[in-house]
Amino acid sequence: MSADRVVVLAGGTGGAKLAAGMQDLVGDGLTVIANTADDLETLGVHVSPDPDLVTYWLSGEIDEERGWGLAGDSFTTFERLAQLGAPDWFRLSDRDLATCLYRATFMGEGGRQTDAQAQISRALGVAATVLPMCDQPVRTRVSTDEGWRDLQTYLVAEGGTAPVKGIEVNGIEAASPTSEALEAIASAEAIVIGPSNPVISIGPILSIPGLREAIAAAPAPLVAVSPFVGGRAVKGPTELFMAAIGRPSTAAGVASLYRGLIEGIVCDAGDPDPPPEDLAVLSCATLMEGADGRRGLAARTLEFIESGLAR
């Protein structure tokens, strides 16, 4: 068998890169369900950092060097907004701002985020389907010694370095999976939890009432790809968030979070703390360098699934 219909759950860079590799393999057979608990309203627009990052990786417009944002974009509108006195802690380049303004306007007129995203993906020539994890507003908040604030305030305005003491996902109880997400999950031949932050990226997706259950009930095998390479996060504040919930930043730590849900895990050959014996494990190089690296990890993950999760 060869999987034609693949679902990837993704947050930021790691998940988005694996999705890009997967799109190279299965094209429009790929559906990415992207975390929206990172979303924020700023500058009068609706920023959806994870779906946008995924989209820009899939459209080939990403700044690969930096790992986020649109390659070669200017900041003319943003800089003028800042000159006028608008808050300038969350920088948006001109084309990125256009995406976020388009989304805000679309949703302001009563449209679903799912439909705004579909139009954005279509316009940018993305072969895969990118689905916001839900259409209800869900927002992650974190506490440190300084108290509670929105996730992006912590990550961007404050640099995201203070130890995280608490995490809450506001609005998650009222969220529900979209029909598009449920259909993609039910008809998938493989479901992959991408190498994104298990706590603040994948966590909110799996916390949507009914979504975890739909994944568990799906006929497709479910595997996770660990975001940790050599026992470290490649990028971003994943380690701080793992520490906040008392887990090590290792494959075993990831496996403990997805226990009871995943049937297998792809983890880095250099991980110092392998997953428990009762889980099917593919241990390989997981750092994705360039298009070949992304495709390679996607292919190894699919082969692992297609082999019946043989180790």
Add this chain to the structure above:
Amino acid sequence: MSADRVVVLAGGTGGAKLAAGMQDLVGDGLTVIANTADDLETLGVHVSPDPDLVTYWLSGEIDEERGWGLAGDSFTTFERLAQLGAPDWFRLSDRDLATCLYRATFMGEGGRQTDAQAQISRALGVAATVLPMCDQPVRTRVSTDEGWRDLQTYLVAEGGTAPVKGIEVNGIEAASPTSEALEAIASAEAIVIGPSNPVISIGPILSIPGLREAIAAAPAPLVAVSPFVGGRAVKGPTELFMAAIGRPSTAAGVASLYRGLIEGIVCDAGDPDPPPEDLAVLSCATLMEGADGRRGLAARTLEFIESGLAR
């Protein structure tokens, strides 16, 4: 005497240019009351074409060659919005879009348009005070053989060439002068109706309940500057709108609209149809070429007022 406190009523290019000349003479003693019946919501932002045009002339950022828009600005965000499928009939350059997005956000949070404009003017280093004519939404609509539509749809989307059959100013009954406008009018030493479209630019300002009365009651002399040079509009669809209300595009036509309100009129020496004898008239060259031309017309207008409207 020499007027230190001047109020100019303005719409688009002509009024804005005279305001720029006046600012050169009286600096922060100038208050411009700008028409907002041209405003529109598009692309998720609030465009205020006349106040913006005035502001860009006063900040020195205007594209003088073209007569509107910001000199040397790019269209990156707009072009991306259009790529995403947003309506593209009303083009906004990047810095202009920033102004309009800032205003939309400010007003969306419950702020007054007057306060949004004050912040925009301050940020752009404008010495004069620019006041939207009111803080309530007022929108001009026009009818042609094709029926009724918003003014900007007629002017921009359709090119503004079809004969105008009817004009209505929606929302004008519910509008009221701002305290800032009333204070500027009451304390002015000279009030000038700028050389803007008398029908769709000056007309709405004077139609705000209470504003015409406040101007009539003000101690300052009130003069109009005719927008017609040699019996033609310098720019824009003014002639179509004068024809729609059955008036000639001449100084006499303008004077007939402001009858009972103005004490004098500045009109072009080449006007084929001078104002009636009972009005104080300054006949001179009124075409404003370059900064000297703008300052010159502003100076002649002030001297005319200061001379006690001697012909």
